Amino acid sequence: MISTPSPASPSPAELRRWRQYLADERAEARVYRELAQRKTGSEREILDALADAEGRHEEHWLELLGDDVGKPRRADFRTRLLAVFARRFGSVFVLALMQRAEARSPYETDDDATAAMAADERIHGEVVRSLAARGRSRLxxxxxxxxxxxxxxxxxxxxxxxxxxxxxxxxxxxxxxxxxxxxxxxxxxxxxxxxxxxxxxxxxxASTPDPDAHTAVPKLDVDANELALVYRARGMSSADAAAKAADVFGGLSTTTSAIRIQRVGDAGVTAPTVAPDSADSAGDEHEEIGxxxxxxxxxxxxxxxxxxxxxxxxxxxxxxxxxxxxxxxxxxxxxxxxxxxxxxxxxxxxxxxxxxxxxxxxxxxxxxxxxxxxxxxxxx
Structure with missing residues (x-):
C-alpha cells in the first residue's frame, strides 16, 4: 500500500535520502531483471517478481517526492557493482551479494518507509537466500x-x-x-x-533404499508381512508404521512404489513412482558432496x-x-x-x-x- 505524501514540506536532507532510496530501488530492480534474463522456469519468474516488488517501492518514493524528484541520482556503489556483475556473470556470487544487500535495508528504522516495505525487504532476503542456496548446493x-x-x-x-x-x-x-x-x-x-x-x-x-524393493510389495501376505518393519526401521512409531503399511496395501491398485523413500530418515515420504533410469540418477541425490x-x-x-x-x-x-x-x-x-x-x-x-x-x-x-x-x- 503506497502512503500519501506528508503535508509538511520535506527538508533538503529528506529529499536527498528519498532520491537515494529511489535510485537504489531502481538499481536493485535492474539487478533482478538482469539475473532473470540468465535463468529459466520458476527461478526466472521469482526474480522477475522481486523486480516488480522493487518497482512498487520505487512508486512509494516517487509519490513522496512529487515534483521534487529532480535529476536521476546514481545508486550506491555496491548496488551499481552488483548490476555489473549480474550482466557479466549472473552467478551465485551475485545472489549472495543481493542477500546481504536486502539484509542491510534501512526501511525498518526509517519512518518514511512503510511497514509493508520493511517486511518486503526481509522476505526478499529469504527468497534470495533460497535461490542462492541452490547454487551453493551445487558448488x-x-x-x-x-x-x-x-x-x-x-x-x-x-x-x-x-x-x-x-x-x-x-x-x-x-x-x-x-x-x-x-x-x-x-x-x-x-x-x-x-x-x-x-x-x-x-x-x-549403502544407506539408500533399494530402488526395486517396491516390486515385492504386491506379493506379501496381507495378514502377516514385514512391510511395517521397514517403516519402523526408518523411524516411525509402531502404530504409525502399521497404519502406513495398511495404507500401502489399500492402495496397491494405484501404486506399487510406496515402500520407496526419497532420503534416509524421511520416513513416510514416498518417492516418485517413476524409477531412476540409471545409477547416475541415484548419485544426483548426493550432488552437494561432489x-x-x-x-x-x-x-x-x-x-x-x-x-x-x-x-x-x-x-x-x-x-x-x-x-x-x-x-x-x-x-x-x-x-x-x-x-x-x-x-x-x-x-x-x-x-x-x-x-x-x-x-x-x-x-x-x-x-x-x-x-x-x-x-x-x-x-x-
Whole structure:
C-alpha cells in the first residue's frame, strides 16, 4: 500500500535520502531483471517478481517526492557493482551479494518507509537466500575442496618456507624445500579428498533404499508381512508404521512404489513412482558432496596454486628479508581474497571472513618462523 505524501514540506536532507532510496530501488530492480534474463522456469519468474516488488517501492518514493524528484541520482556503489556483475556473470556470487544487500535495508528504522516495505525487504532476503542456496548446493563439494586446498597451500608452504629460511640456509635450499612442499602437499591433498569423498558417497549409497524393493510389495501376505518393519526401521512409531503399511496395501491398485523413500530418515515420504533410469540418477541425490575425482582434482590444483605463491620470490632470485616480506605480502593478499569469497558465498560479512583467514594464516606462519629462528640460533 503506497502512503500519501506528508503535508509538511520535506527538508533538503529528506529529499536527498528519498532520491537515494529511489535510485537504489531502481538499481536493485535492474539487478533482478538482469539475473532473470540468465535463468529459466520458476527461478526466472521469482526474480522477475522481486523486480516488480522493487518497482512498487520505487512508486512509494516517487509519490513522496512529487515534483521534487529532480535529476536521476546514481545508486550506491555496491548496488551499481552488483548490476555489473549480474550482466557479466549472473552467478551465485551475485545472489549472495543481493542477500546481504536486502539484509542491510534501512526501511525498518526509517519512518518514511512503510511497514509493508520493511517486511518486503526481509522476505526478499529469504527468497534470495533460497535461490542462492541452490547454487551453493551445487558448488559446495568442489568449492569446499578448492577453498581448503588453496588455504592449506598458502599457509603450509608459507610456514615451511619461512621456517626453513629462518634457519639461515641458502635461498636455493629454501626454493627446493618450497617446491617439494608444493608437490607433496598437493598430492596428499588430492589423494585425501579422493578417499574422503569416495568413502562418504559409498556410505550414503549403502544407506539408500533399494530402488526395486517396491516390486515385492504386491506379493506379501496381507495378514502377516514385514512391510511395517521397514517403516519402523526408518523411524516411525509402531502404530504409525502399521497404519502406513495398511495404507500401502489399500492402495496397491494405484501404486506399487510406496515402500520407496526419497532420503534416509524421511520416513513416510514416498518417492516418485517413476524409477531412476540409471545409477547416475541415484548419485544426483548426493550432488552437494561432489564426485571424488572432482574433489581430488580441485584440491590438487588449488593447493598447488596456493603453495606456489610463497615460492615466487625465490623463483625470481630474491633472498633474505626481501623474499620473506614479498612472500608474506603475496600470501596475505591471497588469504584476504579466499576469506572474502567464503564470506560472500556463505552470506556472511566478507571483510570479517577475510581478516579471520589472514590472522589464522599469519599466526601459523609466525610460529614456524620463530621456531626456525630458534633452531638456527642453536646451530650457530
Amino acid at each position: 559446495s563439494g568442489t568449492f569446499r575442496a578448492a577453498v581448503f586446498g588453496a588455504n592449506d597451500g598458502l599457509v603450509s608452504n608459507l610456514a615451511l618456507v619461512l621456517g626453513i629460511g629462518a634457519t639461515g640456509v641458502s635461498s636455493t635450499v629454501v626454493l627446493a624445500t618450497g617446491v617439494a612442499g608444493l608437490l607433496a602437499g598437493a598430492l596428499s591433498m588430492g589423494a585425501g579428498e579422493f578417499v574422503s569423498v569416495r568413502s562418504q558417497r559409498e556410505l550414503l549409497a 564426485t571424488a575425482w572432482q574433489a581430488a582434482l580441485s584440491s590438487f590444483c588449488f593447493f598447488a596454486s596456493g603453495a606456489v605463491i610463497p615460492v615466487l620470490p625465490y623463483l625470481f632470485g630474491l633472498s633474505g628479508i626481501v623474499a620473506v616480506v614479498i612472500a608474506s605480502v603475496l600470501v596475505g593478499l591471497a588469504l584476504l581474497g579466499t576469506g572474502a569469497v567464503v564470506g560472500l558465498l556463505s552470506g556472511g560479512p566478507p571483510l570479517r571472513r577475510a581478516v579471520r583467514q589472514l590472522a589464522i594464516g599469519f599466526g601459523a606462519a609466525a610460529v614456524t618462523y620463530l621456531l626456525g629462528l630458534a633452531f638456527g640460533a642453536t646451530q650457530s
